[in-house]
Amino acid sequence: MHDAKLYRRIAVIAVLLSLVAGAFVLLLLGRNPLMSYYNILQGSGLAPKAKYAAGKAMFTDLASLIDYWTPMIFAALACAVAMKTGLFNIGISGQMLTAGFIATITVGYSSLAPAAAKPLVIIIGMVTGMAVGALIGFLKFKFNINEVVSSIMINYIAEYVISFFIQTRFIDPLSRQSRTVSSAARLTLTDVLIAGYKFNIPLAFGLAIIAAFAVKIVLDRTVLGYELKAVGSNRTAAGYAGIRVGRSMVISMAISGALAGLAGVSYYLGYFASIQPKTLVSTGFDSIAVCLLGNSDPIGILFASFLIQVIGKGSTYMSSQQSVESEIVSVITGLILLFSACSVFFMGIVAARRKRSDAGTSDKAQA
């Protein structure tokens, strides 16, 4: 569609603008921006570093990037599904944490064999996330509680309740985090030796790619997707068409929660193998910007999340190479997220302009 093409152009411009803005910050600090950006590529395994530690190579970094990328894909998809139904799931972090925690204590600390443990982690993560998401949807449907409010509250509840249990029962006294999950349950195979190099292989990555295409097909091609989008676009008209609006909202939040749950297990039992108490991962919040940058489109999200995670992953290496404080790196990442959120704003401006000129035959320019 024409709009999609236009959006892609705007998203690319937004990213370029953010890189220019980041370059300014680096120039102010007296660093070479091009070199810095090259360091980001090196750090994320997209360009070769000058030297590697024993058993490591560019592909080691790349595998690790993919491991880091996986939860973001799920999280941004979670955001997109809710967004298409007109709901704002700001509770992705809380849903991730809950799913990760439940999967950790049920399977992560058990002595199940890998063949049983890994699928079980995925299922438990999905179901837990789905339950939390559905709860938020249900509160909205039954009591008309704004989903933003309830999901923020649930974020806090999850954060503190889970922190309590970790601190009292599952703490590793050395790391001050929850005890590491068993490697049988972990969704990332660590230090796999291939051709003499060690790799971390994320098992959920394939699932994330499948999920992206599945979400796309559901939204664009199925009865359910049609209904969710109708509800997201105009609830009154959806009700008039005979769509059960409340049910659609609950289903949408349940799907969103399930995806957030997958993000949770691929993070807490994949990329990471334990849970830091009293902390919500930023992935859940960054996923909102990723989703916006990807125009809530699953394929757009694959690209947007890749970009954001490359920067996130490569920035550590850049900060050590360029001896830039890690806070500055966060500033640059923040700038990129800010500009990507702005791309929606630019889109709005362009759309409004177009609407005004499109409205030629219409007697009412816009509502």
Add this chain to the structure above:
Amino acid sequence: MPNTSTQPEYIVEMRHITKRFPGIIANDDVTIQIRKGEIYALLGENGAGKSTLMSMLFGMYEPDEGEIYIRGKKEKITSPSYASSLNIGMVHQHFKLVSNYTIAQNIILGAEPKKKFLGMIPVVDEAKAEKDIAEISRQYGLEVDPTKIIEDVNVSTRQRVEILKMLYRNAEILIFDEPTAVLTPQEIDALLDIIRALRDGGKTIILITHKLEEIRKVADRCAILRRGKLIDVRDVPGMDAKQMAALMVGHEVQLTAEKSEAHMGAPVLEVEHLVVENEDKFDVVRDVSFTIHEGEIFSIAGVSGNGQTEIADAVAGLLRAKSGKIKLKGKDITDLDVRRRTLAGISYIPEDRQQVGLVLDFSLRDNLALKDYFKEPFKKSSILQQKVFEQNSEKLIERYDIRSASRGDTVVRSMSGGNQQKAIIGREIEQNADLCIFVQPTRGLDIGAIENIHKQIIAERDKGKAVLLVSLELDEVTELSDTIAVIYDGQIGKIAPAGEYTNAMLGEYMMGVAGTKQSEEAKHA
């Protein structure tokens, strides 16, 4: 059209205006000249380019070609605020008011009178505002209570507020965009009086409309537009309605719908002692009973806001009945949801086409499948069949002459009101339901489209369908109906064959003067 040299007698001149939009020429070399102190009407079908032309005068668009002269001086009107500084004001079809502000606050918004509090802090001088407003109100017979909140006042008062807003800003040239589309007959007369008073007070009025009646009542001159082109400019006195209608649509139109005798069959819809309450738990429909048969057009006539739309919503399932029974072909459907009622055989053309009848951000193709997407062959095991969507959309676009920039791909929001309505009507008629509900089916449409829709309603009846028509247009009700029920204050005062009513009788029942006991005052007086 040859143009004359600048004559100061024209307060507004738009010369050789051309405006193009993607796929459409909205205005094609249009020249109009308006004298100071006249009521100048722009007549044309929806999409004829009336609103576009006036939007350019009001600075919302700029013309691609042509020039605008105000008071003999060439102007480039780049924004509504610049238009405002030229003393041009516009009342839009959809009001632009802040609903939780008072009338006075809305009027002064953006042009607040200020005073200094403690000699230094500027504050809004509300007392002065109210005094000024009261004065303008008195001058033109526009009575409003400036302290009332907008959401508490009715549509005609809101419109008065819009007019006062222009006058407060010293507008000399007043543009009205379809001002009567939202009003009841009584309110229309009052508005036309106000418009006359404004002219007599020296204002210049431009009236965009497609209602011949109004033009004949108030306008001095009338420009007729058709498909973006200026067809003619006529002096209104001495013109007859048929002539104007013919110029407007380009062919002779019949002003009365032709219909044969009704052949009524078995009852289709039976409503028994229906009570419906609104959000405030107030009964807006009170103990209403009626029956509609096969091959019958049953109208509910009444002044707006007397419960008629709620009856339609309750029958379609959008509102729950508080008590009473609704039966379709003998089957109790009172507790069925919207979807099941649709499947049981009800199609519904709702009053608010943009907010209820359509998903504006969906494509035309998807909107035309809004009542079918969940059925075979539109879906096969929950996968939507794009081919079937496309065939359905092409079929309806052809059959109902729905015009849009890129056919099925067009986003409905960008379509004109008339074509949006055609899309809904086409979609609902194709449902082939036993009961068709039409609420205000021709509101805001031009005469050609109205004629077409009337024909379709009669065709449905002749196919043996039951038709429930809710309309505020008395002409429409009397022309189409076989049976008329008149509603006042949530109760039906009289149900009788259309032939038994005179217009005066209808008016009495509509105002609650006859029939019902509670007739202290008309709601919209």
